[in-house]
Amino acid sequence: MVAKGNSITRKFVGTHSQVVCELPNLVGIQLDSYERFLQLDRLKKQMEPDPNFGLEQVFQSTFPIESQNGEMCLHYHGYTIDFDNIKFSEIECKRKGRTFSIPIKATISLELTGTGELRQREIFFGDIPLMTDRGTFIINGAERVVVSQIHRSPGVIFSDEKGVYSSRIIPYRGSWLEFEIDNKKKDLIFAKIDRKKRILGTLFLRAIGLDSREKIVAHFYKAKTVELAKDLQANNEFVGSIAFTDIYSTKGGKAAKKLLRAGDELSPTYIEALVKDGLTSIRIIDEDHPESLHSRMVINCFEVEDAKYTQDGYDEPMKEDVLSPIYAVLQPGEMIAIERAEKDLPDMFFSSRRYDLGSVGRYKFNKKFGTDEEIDDEDASTELTVLTPQDIVNTMGFLIKVYIGEENVDDIDHLGNRRVRSVGELLQNQLSAAFARMERIARERMNLESNQVKPQDLVSIKPVVAAIKEFFGSSQLSQFMDQVNPLAELTHKRRLNALGPGGLSRDRASFEVRDVHYTHYGRMCPIETPEGPNIGLIVSLANYTRVNKHGFLESPYRRVVDGVVSTNYRYLDANDEEKFFIAQANSKVDDDGKFLETDIPVRRSGDYTTRTANEVKYMDVSPMQVISVAASLIPFLEHDDANRALMGSNMQR
Secondary structure, three states: OOOOOOOOOOOOOOOOOOOOOOOOOOOHHHHHHHHHHHOHHHHHOOOOOOOOOHHHHHHHHHOOEEOOOOOEEEEEEEEEEOHHHOOOOHHHHHHHOOOOEEEEEEEEEEEEOOOOEEEEEEEEEEEEEOOOOOOOEEEOOEEEEEOEEEEEOOEEEEEEEOOEEEEEEEOOEOOOEEEEEEHHHOOOEEEEEOOOOOEEHHHHHHHOOOOOHHHHHHHHOOEEEEEOOOOHHHHHHHOOOEEOOOEEOOOOHHHOOEEEOOOOEOOHHHHHHHHHOOOOEEEEEOOOOOOOOOOOHHHHHHHHHHHHOOOOOOOOOOHHHHHHHHHHHHOOOOOOOHHHHHHHHHHHHHOOOOOEOHHHHHHHHHHHHOOHHHHHOOOOOOOOOOOOHHHHHHHHHHHHHHHOOOOOOOOOOOOOOEEEEOHHHHHHHHHHHHHHHHHHHHHHHHHHOOOOOOHHHHOOOHHHHHHHHHHHHHOOOEEEOOOOOHHHHHHHHOEEEOOOOOOOOOOOOOHHHHOOOHHHOOOEOOOOOOOOOOOOOEEEEOOOOEEOOOOOEEEEEEEEEOOEEEEEEEEEEHHHHOOOOEEOOOOOEOOOOEEOOOOEEEEEOOEEEEEOHHHOOEEEOOHHHOOOOOHHHOOOHHHOOHHHHHHHHHHOO
16 A cells, blocks of 8 residues: 555656647547537627528528518628526536526518518527537437437448449539449440439430530540641541541631531541631540540440431430430429429539538539649638539549549549538537528418518428437437446447448448448547447547547648657548658657668558668557557557457447
C-alpha cells in the first residue's frame, strides 16, 4: 500500500511517447454537427445564421411561398431562439420525464401583391431538443444518442459489372441518372433515368439542350483545320476522318447546300465533292489531340440516330423524334405533349426545385473533373447544386475513357466515396420533408382564405412538430444511450452505422461492404465492430479522426519536409492521402527529426513498401491513430489475435 501523500509515478511501457497532436474532443462529432445545425453561437452574438447550413437552410429553401394565383406570398425574415425560456433544466427533465428543449420562433410576413400590404408576425415553430454538453439529448426524461450514419456520397461513381461499364450520378435529392456502355452493343453509350429503359446517349444530349450534331461533337472533340489539294490522290490521308462542323457549299450564299454534317466520315466520294465545290480547307476532328475523346462511340450513336430516329428528307432528328422515345420510357402509356416534355426533361436535372446534388455532390464533381486550382482550394465553388449540360458531357466522356482503358473505375467502398451524416444533417433532412408538407398546406390555405388572413392562419406547424417528435422518439438512429460504464457511453457517441433510413440493410449487405478497407487506416477502427449479423456495418471512429465540412473522415499526419519530420501536422481525407508515401509513427527518428534508417517502411494507396527519407511526405502522428478508444485500452494489442481483440474491445463495455 502506498503511504499517504506519496504519489505513484505512472510507468510508460510504449515505444512512442512524443505527443505531436492532442486527441480531439472525443464527442466532437456530435457537438459540432448540432452546433452547425442550430448555429447557437452566431445567434448569441446577434449574428445572422449561415444560410448554407442547418435550420436556416431549411427555412431559406422553403420560403418564399407564393399562392397559385400570385395574390399572396409568405416571406421569411430569420429565426430566433429564446435562451431565457428553457422550461426545465437537464436534471429536472430527467426527474419529471420531460424533454430538454428550447422554443424556436420565426418572423414570417404575408405580402398581398394586389395592394402591396405587408402583415408581419413572429410564429412559434415548436420546441427543438437541445444537446447537452456531453453530446446527448434528454427526451421524455431518458438520455438518448443519435448515432451518425455512413452512406454513399452524392456525386458520380464509375463501375464495371459483368462487362457493362456504367457511371451513376447520385444526387442528394432527385432522379438518378446513369450511363452505360455494353460490350455487346457495338460501342454505343446509353442513358438511364431512375433505372428505367435505356435511351441512346446522343438522343438524351439533344433533349437537354445540345440539339445539333455540331454542338455534340464540339463538346467531346477538338478540331484541326486541314488544307484540301486539287490533286485527289494527295487528299487520301483524310479518308476516314470525321467532319468537326457542318460543311456548306461555297455557292448559293445564305441558302447554300449542306454537303456534309458534323460527325460524318470523309469518304473519297465526299472529298471529291468538296474539292469540286471549290473548298480549299475544312475542319475535322483531331483524334490525336490530348483533350479530344479517343473513341468514335459518339459518332456510332449518330449512325443509330440516322437509322432509327431521323425522318426521310431531314439530316437531324426533329424535336418530336427526340422527345417521344424518352417520354415513352419515363411516362409509359401517356399521351406525349411536346411542349411539356421539352420543359420537364431539363427540369429533372437543372431545376433546384426538383434536383439537388448538395454541396458535397458538387464538390465531388469538381474533384473528379475540375482543374487542380479548384481542387486545392478548400472553398472551391460548391454553390451550384444542380447538374449542368457540361457535367453530363464530362460524365459521358469519362465513362468512355474508362471503357477504352484511359481511366480507372471507382472503388465504392473507398472512404472517398462514403461520407458521414451526423445528427445535425439527419435532423435537417427530416425537417426538409416536414417543411415541404407545411408549404403544401400553406398553398392550399391561400386558395381558400379571404383578404383578412394573417400569416399564422396559413402556416401549420403540425408537420414540423411531428417530424421532430418522430425523429428523436422513433428513428432507427435515435437510441437510448448505453450507460453501463463511461466507455460504453463514449463508444455509443462515436459509433458509425451503415444501416438506417437511406442506408444498407443487413440482409443485402455484401462481404465487400463489411470488410476492412485500406482507407479505414486512421479513420475507422478495424477491430471494434459487433460479432453478429451487424459485423462491419456498425463501426467506431478511430482516435484522431475528425469529420470535415463535406462529411468525409480525415486523419492527421505529421509533415515531412526534405526528409526531416516536423511537429506540424495536416488532416488528410482518403482521396488526398492516395498521392503520398506515409511513414509509420514508430519509424526511428533522431532529436532533429531526421530518419535513422535509409529504407523507411511506408504505405501508399494500400501498398506497403520502403522508400528513402526524401520520398516520404507524411508520417503518422501516433501508433494508436489506427484504432478506436476501446481498442486502445487493450495493453499490448499487437500481440493479440484480431478476433480475440474484437471480442475484448466489445467486452469492456
